Amino acid sequence: MGQFLLVDSRKLDGFEGLHQAVHGSHVDVTQLGRGRLRGSLSHVGIGDFSLSIGTFNVGMRTQRVSSDDKLIIGMLLAAEERVAHWSFDMQLNDVLVIPPLLEHDGVFHGASAYAAMRFDLGEVTSLFGGEARLSDPDTWRSRGHYRADRATGAIATHRLVGVMSHLRAHKDGLTPSTAEYWKRAIVECMAINVMSSLPPDDSGWLPSARRLIRRVEEHLDEADMRPVHVSEICAATGVSRRTLHRAFHEVFGVGPVTFLRQKRLCAVHSILRASAPGLTTIAAVAMGQGFYELGRFSQYYFAMFGEHPSQTLGGGTGFCQIPEPSGRAPSRS
Structure with a gap:
């Protein structure tokens, strides 16, 4: 066979x-x-x-x-x-x-x-x-x-x-x-x-928001692993924060700041998971993805993945997500 x-x-x-x-x-x-x-x-x-x-x-x-x-x-x-x-x-x-x-x-x-x-x-x-x-x-x-x-x-x-x-x-x-x-x-x-279905449903209900999201993600792709601030995206796309916020909420249910932080957390998770203890540090990886307040980073990381960064680096399991914790101010890191 x-x-x-x-x-x-x-x-x-x-x-x-x-x-x-x-x-x-x-x-x-x-x-x-x-x-x-x-x-x-x-x-x-x-x-x-x-x-x-x-x-x-x-x-x-x-x-x-x-x-x-x-x-x-x-x-x-x-x-x-x-x-x-x-x-x-x-x-x-x-x-x-x-x-x-x-x-x-x-x-x-x-x-x-x-x-x-x-x-x-x-x-x-x-x-x-x-x-x-x-x-x-x-x-x-x-x-x-x-x-x-x-x-x-x-x-x-x-x-x-x-x-x-x-x-x-x-x-x-x-x-x-x-x-x-x-x-x-x-x-x-x-x-x-x-x-048994109707003809293909081509009348998508989020076309304009999705077109904007696509432009944002093209910019993120060009940035590769480099962290991107929301203001950079506004400048690159030529839209206001309000317009960007509306589009992200329409498509993902969260704002662009939260989404970008989740992307960076996922990048940290993948890097730590692929790294061997002793060959890199959590601080270096976190800061490389734009997290400067390491205490807050650790809180976000644990809330997201249910484990500490040191557990991921040590071979633990993990993942990635979205909505902002209730009552918590958006991160500006």
């Missing part, structure tokens, strides 16, 4: 585990919710086709760059709070289409679960055979959002989770002779929700 067939399941012990949220595709992740991240990630691989199912207990921001040449079709399995992909506001069992070589971003405001298929665009003709529209590769070349029927959507989700649970418990059941069956069983669950 070699690499042709794969069934893999693991517990998540930090937001970094979600970099592989879609099997075979790297995803950039920023933790938004507070607390120790708990969750699981399971993959089924059948040749170049894969199904990934992930669960997590805190809010997350996910981004994927445009280097992936595979088609990704995802479905929202569970959500305690709002979930948005691009400008699409997702409901339970909705299906999302991410075409090849297209950048993607999503925001999960709370605990959620998702499923994502990834495969070659050329496979749709055979995988969706019998459905003229779905078997046409052109159908999948544009990003899309399909609103699931409430009744059939729940059934499709139940079936999809059942397939994954079965294959996890019976790995030997995924053999070359049964692989095609399981692949089609997985695809059918997604297809049911697409076929």
Whole structure:
């Protein structure tokens, strides 16, 4: 069988585990919710086709760059709070289409679960055979959002989770002779929700805010690991703090100062986690990300990840999040 067939399941012990949220595709992740991240990630691989199912207990921001040449079709399995992909506001069992070589971003405001298929665009003709529209590769070349029927959507989700649970418990059941069956069983669950839905919902409700956020994030990308102050962003984008604040609240539910601090905390966490004790210091890493008041930094860090920086540096687990503690003044570090 070699690499042709794969069934893999693991517990998540930090937001970094979600970099592989879609099997075979790297995803950039920023933790938004507070607390120790708990969750699981399971993959089924059948040749170049894969199904990934992930669960997590805190809010997350996910981004994927445009280097992936595979088609990704995802479905929202569970959500305690709002979930948005691009400008699409997702409901339970909705299906999302991410075409090849297209950048993607999503925001999960709370605990959620998702499923994502990834495969070659050329496979749709055979995988969706019998459905003229779905078997046409052109159908999948544009990003899309399909609103699931409430009744059939729940059934499709139940079936999809059942397939994954079965294959996890019976790995030997995924053999070359049964692989095609399981692949089609997985695809059918997604297809049911697409076929029963309305046409793709292209009327995103946050386009202007998201365009501004995109410009901000392009500036942050150019800055790389360098910390960026909110005033620098205002200057670079040519907008006032009030406009920037409104856009961030509309998209993320928090202001830009809080969001930027969370990004810097996540950068510190990742650097500490990848470092060996004795080769770096917490103070150096924190200050390198713009945290000058180390006492306040430590408070933010513990509130965010549920552990002290020294525990992360020593090999502990952690994560990343958002909302500001009630009554606490915004940090100007």
